Amino acid sequence: MSEIRIAIAGAGGRMGRMLVQAVTEADGLTLGAATERAGSSLLGADAGELAGVGRLDVPLVADLSAVLHAFDVLIDFTSPAATMGHLDICRDAGKRLVIGTTGLDEAQRAQIKAAGESIGIVFAPNMSVGVNLCFKLLDIAARVLGDEVDIEIIEAHHRHKVDAPSGTALHMGEVIAEALGRDLKEVAVYGREGHTGARERRTIGFETIRAGDVVGEHSVWFVADGERIEIAHKASTRMNFARGAARAASWIAGHERGLFDMQDVLGLRAD
Numbered sequence: 001m002s003e004i005r006i007a008i009a010g011a012g013g014r015m016g017r018m019l020v021q022a023v024t025e026a027d028g029l030t031l032g033a034a035t036e037r038a039g040s041s042l043l044g045a046d047a048g049e050l051a052g053v054g055r056l057d058v059p060l061v062a063d064l065s066a067v068l069h070a071f072d073v074l075i076d077f078t079s080p081a082a083t084m085g086h087l088d089i090c091r092d093a094g095k096r097l098v099i100g101t102t103g104l105d106e107a108q109r110a111q112i113k114a115a116g117e118s119i120g121i122v123f124a125p126n127m128s129v130g131v132n133l134c135f136k137l138l139d140i141a142a143r144v145l146g147d148e149v150d151i152e153i154i155e156a157h158h159r160h161k162v163d164a165p166s167g168t169a170l171h172m173g174e175v176i177a178e179a180l181g182r183d184l185k186e187v188a189v190y191g192r193e194g195h196t197g198a199r200e201r202r203t204i205g206f207e208t209i210r211a212g213d214v215v216g217e218h219s220v221w222f223v224a225d226g227e228r229i230e231i232a233h234k235a236s237t238r239m240n241f242a243r244g245a246a247r248a249a250s251w252i253a254g255h256e257r258g259l260f261d262m263q264d265v266l267g268l269r270a271d
């Protein structure tokens with residue numbers, strides 16, 4: 001079987017460089033194209049050299065439309081605005097997509113869902129196997145502990161992260177709210193300050209830490225009087241996310257259309 005050709009958007013970024021490495025290491029994948037922001041000082045540089053894996057003869061270009069002939073699946077870990085532009089290009093060209101970008105608003109998420117009717121898309125706020133297992137554990141914990149506990153989601157990331165709470169923390173909140181039959185929009189509390197009043201049992205709290213070079217840490221507390229259950233994940237390298245994205249790219253190559261997430265890729269979906 002021929003190799004699946006991958007394009008990486010934002011190939012000069014923190015995740016972009018990891019993705020180049022993960023794609024070159026993955027069986028059945030080959031790097032076909034790499035992009036960066038128009039005006040970036042990295043344009044023209046070799047994606048492999050930037051990622052520290054040696055020359056791949058794939059120069060960073062600004063225009064994804066100009067390299068459509070060179071890839072089958074785009075992996076995009078950039079910014080919401082950039083991802084939306086890439087989504088339009090991929091939908092019009094019939095190219096599949098793996099989206100890891102977080103911080104998208106409701107309208108942008110709706111556009112991704114609509115594009116899934118024409119092309120295959122994996123869209124997930126966290127591509128690590130460990131975090132996706134945590135989503136399952138959170139669903140079980142919430143169903144067992146129900147309304148008997150206070151639930152708080154605490155996340156920490158590096159100082160460069162621009163969105164808060166993290167996409168992973170928000171999805172953790174969605175998983176728990178769904179398991180408990182609550183609407184996250186109604187019960188979420190983002191940080192606390194001043195005279196807040198006593199805690200309301202059905203709320204789900206989010207606390208955010210931004211500091212130094214923390215790769216990504218998430219901890220969910222289920223707290224009753226006299227005991228506390230914690231489900232926690234700590235990433236010490238971005239390679240887990242990158243390997244997950246490479247796995248998602250191989251998987252979506254076999255799906256012509258539809259919107260999926262990592263639960264589908266990993267075979268973790270119950271229904």
Ligand SMILES: NC(=O)C1=CN([C@@H]2O[C@H](COP(=O)(O)OP(=O)(O)OC[C@H]3O[C@@H](n4cnc5c(N)ncnc54)[C@H](OP(=O)(O)O)[C@@H]3O)[C@@H](O)[C@H]2O)C=CC1
Binds near residue numbers: 009102124128167
């Ligand atoms: N789903 C998951 O598993 C994970 C998701 N993420 C998410 O991935 C995203 C990126 O994170 P990170 O790598 O740390 O961020 P970086 O800022 O390091 O990387 C983003 C890269 O995209 C570039 N870029 C911006 N606009 C465009 C464009 N139009 N075309 C091509 N490239 C562009 C940026 O260039 P410039 O700097 O010049 O603007 C930058 O190099 C974030 O939303 C983050 O939350 C991160 C880790 C895991």
Ligand SMILES: O=C(O)C1=N[C@H](C(=O)O)C[C@H](O)C1
Binds near residue numbers: 125161169215216
């Ligand atoms: O920006 C990051 O770094 C990360 N972002 C993702 C998120 O917002 O959940 C995933 C990961 O924790 C790293």
